[in-house]
Amino acid sequence: MSIIDKIFDPNKKFVNNSKKIVDRINELEDQTKSLDDADFPLKTQELKERLVQGESLDELLPDAFALAREAARRSIGLRPFDVQMIGAIALHKGMVAEMKTGEGKTLVAVMAAYLNSLDGNGVHIVTVNDYLAKRDANWMKPAYELLGLTVSFLQSEMSQDEKRAAYTCDITYGTNTEMGFDYLRDNLAYLPEQKVQRTHNYAIVDEVDSILIDEARTPLIISGPSENSSRLYKQFASLAKKLQSDEDFKIDEKNKTVSLTDNGIAKTEKLLGVENLYDPSNIEYNFHMLNALRALHLYKKDVDYIVRGNEVVIVDEFTGRILEGRRYSEGLHQAIEAKENVQIKDESITYATITLQNYFLMYKKIAGMTGTAYTEKDEFDQIYNMKVVLIPTNKPMVREDKNDLIYRTEAEKYNAIVEDVTKRYEKGQPVLIGTTSIEKNEKLSALLKKKNIPHEVLNAKYHEKEAEIIAKAGQKGAVTVATNMAGRGVDIKLGDGVVELGGLYVLGTERHEARRIDNQLRGRSGRQGDPGESRFYLSTEDSLLRVFGGDRMKSLMNTLKIAEGEPIEHSMLSGLIEQAQKKVEGIHFSIRKHLLELDSVLDRQRNAVYSHRNWLLEGKDVEEHLMEIFEDVVDRRIDLYLSSKDMDTWNWETLSNELKNIFPFFSLDGKSKEEPEKFKEVFMAEIKEQYDLKVSEIGETQFPQILKYVMLRVIDERWRLHLQDVDMLKESVNLRAYGQKDPVIEFKRESYERFEEMVDGMYDDISAIVFRIAMVDEQKEKERAKKAFSVLHTQHSDFTIANDKEAKSDQSQGPSHKQRMRVKK
Structure with missing residues (x-):
């Protein structure tokens, strides 16, 4: 430590300032000791009212900590020492409190949790395993209850109802993985009652170095079985051969797209034995058929790709070179693998993923405690904006550490x-x-x-x-x-x-x-x-x-x-070994920082998708948003085919084919071919008219609910494919580092492009399905939603640099009207 650091030591300054606050808390001790047990909940209510009236938590701290200390003394026989009060102040300030083993971290958390629970938004206390979550919650429960608070804990085997009840408590103990998985599962829910979490308000992370440093490279992943998916790719590779070009589908070689004709839709329904290809439960069939047709008719072996051993490898169309590690996106690569009868690389389907770093960065405030954090103080500061403070021990340390x-x-x-x-x-x-x-x-x-x-x-x-x-x-x-x-x-x-x-x-x-x-x-x-x-x-x-x-x-x-x-x-040798450890720590920090940069790109996309999803789940004005989606679909076609100043280059035929594929009632008859804006105005009015007819056909009450399920299913399917693409993209951009390209810049650029493509596909799918919905049994659709939700399982993925399988805002805000789902580049 330099002379300047010694003079202006921030750790010493914090401890000295905290001691003054502790002196004020100690002055209140006689007063709190004189209270009856029944007075404690009343005092808690007083503090809540003072908070509502404008006092800050910092101003309430002395009174709150004095009450919490006395509650702990009475109910569990433990009176926090002054150094424990300093640790609790650090937790309230959003710091990492390094406290040596045996200094009573479990008790320290009670005071900070009590103070930060006063706003009614809940406090999460995070532990490393289920046993500690249960032990600590039950151990500290009498103190919380004396103060008038509710407390519970999470266990991995709990039901949704039990978890929801735990999260509604003022204080909730649980593991980092359980809370992270609950967040992901909430964002896969098809019904509001399937969600369990409230807001991400304040978290105290015990053993914070283990959770936010050691496990930071390990993402949480919710996945589903892939056997069915691989089977579908093979099934549709066979079915696609039974459809005839022009009669059953139209090919656009320029844009490498395929669209089914009415005849093709009918034939596909017959081949599959389904009544309606666009029924919400059959969404994936349409996706698989179009991909199988693209693979069969638009992607040529030894031109677009080669088959090497048991894998499909892409060929660069400009250089003719093999593109190692690259894969076509959105299931197309798997469709080509099925066509060529090679192994379909789809080991498991990822439905949702998040790193622990980005999960905890969603909280308005996080704090941590551990016996060992100071060696990682720079990482806590740079990644989580958390200062590490060394809390003095209650008694001098006399352990002898030998060479x-x-x-x-x-x-x-x-x-x-x-x-x-x-x-x-x-x-x-x-x-x-x-x-x-x-x-x-x-x-x-x-x-x-x-x-x-x-x-x-x-x-x-x-x-x-x-x-x-x-x-x-x-x-x-x-x-x-x-x-x-x-x-x-x-x-x-x-x-x-x-x-x-x-x-x-x-x-x-x-x-x-x-x-x-x-x-x-x-x-x-x-x-x-x-x-x-x-x-x-x-x-x-x-x-x-x-x-x-x-x-x-x-x-x-x-x-x-x-x-x-x-x-x-020799002490010098021990010092050399410590220098070696510092080098390794630096390497690991660089890796974690790199992964966070990559996952932060996905995090913005995840926030956009989940915000959209939650907005739909809450049952907002689906119709108004749907009209914006229709408009986006039409605008993109106009921009693509009618934007040139030279009218002779306008491609009305392709525009007509694409819009007909999405909107089955579309016809160019009676529409202006000279003014795109006029064309759009007339067609949007027609869309609204057809939509109103569909509402009348299905029913004003039932149709919005069906629409909600349809839109959620489409969002989830497209997001799942996007996660798969991003996963493979991460692997390929890491390889590009050898070509002197910055992997992070490459990833940001390409993942943004793929996100935009995902949203385009999402809006096209929703628009196509809406006008093909037939009468649906709403109760059966709800049961189907519950079943789909229940088959997902969680995993804590292992980490590799090449293929890391990984993945701050409040999620309650939905999409603003007149704005497409988007993220910043």
């Missing part, structure tokens, strides 16, 4: 570890051993068994058992072998007589790529001023050292004639 011991080989290292653990076990000192993987975990366990040392093995598979084992790891004679992250969020309390033995001994078997994880492991020992000890055993064969100078270190050991089984120990 690393570095051995020549992994075998020598493990022998030394077993020898050290044996000595500690024999004197009764508890030992917690941290490993970097389940494989290493089990290897060390086997070595300890050979020495007849009883021990517990933990590898983060069963959270409740995990918490139980970790909680006992501080007992006399306990030996626990755990993966580094196992039992996160659970304190290790020392058993009788352990303090005299030196406290808990934490032994790390390898340095993690991130210093945070090492610090998290060390932090298991020395809680609340307890004695403790930590040390890392390393070898030149460890992955981190192997990448960053392991050979040089091994050579140095040979030069110094270090005997077999003897380690090197």
Whole structure:
């Protein structure tokens, strides 16, 4: 830290300012102690009224925190320390509070949550697993209820009704993945009652480094089975051969489009055994037939593409070169794969996806707490606009962190570890051993068994058992072998007589790529001023050292004639290892930042689509919006075919064919061929007239509901295809980095173009279906919607740089009239 930083240390400044606020809270303690239990809900109501009357949450903070502290003391027997109040102030300010293990983060969240719940919009407290969500909610529940608040928790197996009830509470505990998936599922709902979440108001993220840093590269994905989709591509590849050009469909080679004639529609319906190709339940059939026809008649093998092995590879029409990694969009590539009878690459269908970064950036305010965040303070600041503050410990830290011991080989290292653990076990000192993987975990366990040392093995598979084992790891004679992250969020309390033995001994078997994880492991020992000890055993064969100078270190050991089984120990070496960790952290930060840049493009598109969807779901004026969609469809054709100043180049034939394909009643008869504006005016009046007839035919009450289902189905189908395209686009733009092109710029440009194409297709599909709707059983349509919603499943995708399968605003605002669904470039 520079001299200027020391003088103007923002962390020190925050702590000092917070101490003044804590002094004011402490002055209110006698007053809050004199209250009856029945007074607390009344005081909460008073604070809510003061907020409505114009006081800020900052102004209410001393009174609110004083009430919350007294409520906790009475109801659960815990009075927050002054340093915990400082931590709660940091959470209220939207900061990351770094608090050491055992400093009571769970209790700290109560005060910040209480204050920020006063506006009635709900507070989400985010944990790393279901067990902690349930434990913390039930543990703190008496304090919240004494204050007059409602509190609940989410569990992955809960029903929609149970989740909706949990989200309506003032305080909701749950995991990051469950909340993220609930958001995605809400935006796939076909009925308002299928939605469970309220607003994204304020979130307190526990173990914030794990959730917002470690898991930031892993998107949440809702997907559905693909077998049916692959089957449909194959089925329609066969059916398309039974339709005749001109008679059943028209081809536009210039624009590479195909449109079915009335005869073609009738034949397709007969082949499929359906009454109406444009029934809401048959939307995908029309899409598959048109794609199959395009694949069959407009895309030629060895001209537009080649078949190489078991895959279809696109050929550049200008250079004749193979375009590695590129795929045609919106299902066309799969249709060509079906035509050529090769493997259809459609492993699963992604219906919705979002990164955790973009999910939490939707909240009006987020805060976090963890024992290890300071090493990532720049990332928290740049990505989430969250400052990291170090909260003082309640008692001085006395744990002894010893220098690393570095051995020549992994075998020598493990022998030394077993020898050290044996000595500690024999004197009764508890030992917690941290490993970097389940494989290493089990290897060390086997070595300890050979020495007849009883021990517990933990590898983060069963959270409740995990918490139980970790909680006992501080007992006399306990030996626990755990993966580094196992039992996160659970304190290790020392058993009788352990303090005299030196406290808990934490032994790390390898340095993690991130210093945070090492610090998290060390932090298991020395809680609340307890004695403790930590040390890392390393070898030149460890992955981190192997990448960053392991050979040089091994050579140095040979030069110094270090005997077999003897380690090197020096603070300078530990410093060099830390520098290596910083390099890796920097690389990972760059990757996460790059992914966020890519996903932010998709995020704007997602917001536009979901906003549109929610607007429809809420049952707004569908008819007025529909007229705007019709106008957009007509305007695009006029711009495309009648925009030239030279009337001789106007293409009335193609315009007529395309409009006829979309609007079955279209005819050029009686329409001006000299004034496009006049043509549009007459045709829009005709559209309105035909629409009114359709409303009369179906029924004024039923038709808007059917329209809503139709539009939602079309939006979802087109968005699904767009996600698939964007997924493949990300892979191809990463490859373009080798051609000296900026992947982010390329992705922004192409994804914007594809989004515009998606909206064009969406509006065309909706317009085509509206005038072909026949009488539909509304109840059956609702049941179909529920069934479609229920087959989706969730996954937390794995990450790769080449194909990352991933993906801030309030979603309640719908599309403004006279404005097409759009995003900024």
